[in-house]
Amino acid sequence: MAAPVTPPRGMRDFLPNEKAVREHALGTIRRSFAAHGFDEIETPVMEDSARLHSGLGGDNEKLGFAVLKRGLSPVEIAAAAESGDLLSLADLGLRFDLTVPLARFYASHRAELPAVFRSIQIAPVWRAERPQKGRYRQFIQCDIDIIGEAGPLAEIELISATTAALDALGLTGCSVRINDRRILASLLGHWNVAPELAERALITIDKLDKIGVAGVVTELGGLGIDTEGIAETLAGMPGLGWDAAAPAWLDLAAYSDLRALRDALPATRLVFDPTLVRGMGYYTGTIFEIAHPELGYSLGGGGRYDGMIGRFLGTDVPACGFSIGFERIVDLLGVTGAADPDAVVLIHEKDADPAALVALKTALVATGLRVRLERRTKNVKALLDRAAAAGYGRYAFVTSETRAPSSLEFRPLGDSADRH
């Protein structure tokens, strides 16, 4: 058996028709974001290892691909193995999201950017996860971020631009779940959860829709949290809605801010969900996620991270972002290639004159057509089916008598069942 030829685990090759669908979707998203006043930027795929592991990335930090320093000596490697700190052998890492690189980018280029900067990033990120449906080790994220806007305008613009992009893709049925870190903080305070347990407790709360009230109570108890009265609070959380009679644990200021967002976005299905958490440690205020009724995972998410840029810049700058999980969107769209009548296939004999063929093709290209040459095989049907699947709309046979494009007789390509 030959050496394996599959791509690395969790990473994929894309066939021509898949690539075409992806590029089409990316173009749609890009145009939609740009129309809403965002500007596209690009950053390197790697960042300093120390920056990626600054504690802001939550669990994702553990999933980062590290890049070894060049020219390591056996002594250094042995020392790292001895100390158990293998990460010290890496000085760079592949980015696991686009937010941490953006914060560094902004800190680096602040002087050249507008006071309120609206960025687009459409780029791959890497996480060393166990792959499964909707989860890959290399995947594209489509992020928009607004830096320098502390008020709700940022959230409103981000949510409306993102839902506009989803609409442009023809994706229906999506809703946006929304919550606020301040609400989660007041909830944990109400339960007297120790700060060092807060992160674990939040992740557990996030699972409420999956494991139920009893499951969450058990898991919280396992963390060492006093679960007295927690079940009652939990039971009332999912259906709370927009007109709740303010339970004691609810941060009223944050709740009121969320209601204002809801009022500002009448066209969006905005669902208040106090159990929404999100894993990234850097969120400080609003958090949101795109939900789809057919999927058990989210199609994207984001939130406000007012503290992050200050870690790189020294002074705090408010920031908020929204990320679309491109791979999950594409999986949902499926592969549909429409036939292009301006894309034609020229079928020629094995012994056709190459110079004449290319001259003929060039003449057709000059008229605005997309032209592919195909050597005639015994099985013409298979050849034509493949061309049709690749989006070609017409075909013609080239013979030794074919001199000019006008002598070609084009026929439509398509389902072979309805023609013969």
Added chain:
RNA sequence: GUGGGUAUAGCUCAGCUGGUAGAGCAUCCGGUUGUGGUCCGGAAGGCCGCGGGUUCAAGCCCCGUUACUCACCCCA
């Protein structure tokens, strides 16, 4: 990191209670068919993922391993 499923031709898959490897599609060749998407015939293509074990005999049973895949964890 944890658990389940799968692994046979380029692709999609059969292969019965263990008995020397099969189909369809694709490829190539010959013929047929109104300058052509039809049909007929033929050929080529396999360490049955890899390594052990049981057996007279293993694609099939047992153990291990690797890869893929689904779910959990976590996440887009």
